[in-house]
Amino acid sequence: MRLVIARCSVDYAGRLSAHLPLATRLLMVKGDGSLLVHSDGGSYKPLNWMSPPCTLAESEPDEEQAAGGITQVWTVTHKKTADRLIVKIHEVLHDSAHELGIDPGLQKDGVEAHLQQLLAEQIERLGDGYTLIRREYMTAIGPVDILATDEAGASVAVELKRRGDIDGVEQLTRYLELMNRDPRLAPVRGVFAAQEIKPQARTLAEDRGIRCVVLDYDEMRGVDSGHARLF
Incomplete structure (x- = not known):
């Protein structure tokens, strides 16, 4: 699992459209390919996400984006629907990767x-x-x-x-x-x-x-x- 804390804006484009303005958020990239966008609130519910099967591509900003303070652009594309989650990163505050191994699953009472x-x-x-x-x-x-x-x-x-x-x-x-x-x-x-x-x-x-x-x-x-x- 990769955990990135960054100042970013997020746009979802596809059958649904949604926009998250610039703010500091947690970007969680899981081993199954999914990406979840979290804020420091709302319990465990992500603000937006892209579920697998999908691909994540990281690219450099164009001139206009760079002039606006954007340093990285993440484009997450769903392989079947072509929906896209576009993350425009202005500043990375933390970036780490952790191997969690195989999870045994939820053990209910x-x-x-x-x-x-x-x-x-x-x-x-x-x-x-x-x-x-x-x-x-x-x-x-x-x-x-x-x-x-x-x-x-x-x-x-x-x-x-x-x-x-x-x-x-x-x-x-x-x-x-x-x-x-x-x-x-x-x-x-x-x-x-x-x-x-x-x-x-x-x-x-x-x-x-x-x-x-x-x-x-x-x-x-x-x-x-x-x-x-x-x-």
């Missing part, structure tokens, strides 16, 4: 991991005609718990939590934003599934077009909880 396994085995709980594609579908910013298709064959990303709160909805929102840039998957709908979903999280999810599903863990693993339920 027992209940959450078991929920994922059970829902993968009982994917029909999401609706008739749903089909499991895979568990732990990897994106440039982390794994989506379950990738499935609905009865029409459309892609569905499922995020699982024991207790669903706003952070979980935000996490799924980031996955969906990234996955919907991939023409092989788009359009991708989201399902937020948990044993319990907080009202604020449900409101936010539904406002963003994300479907909420409450899971009965005991029922899914074939255990009678002993509580009377009204269906």
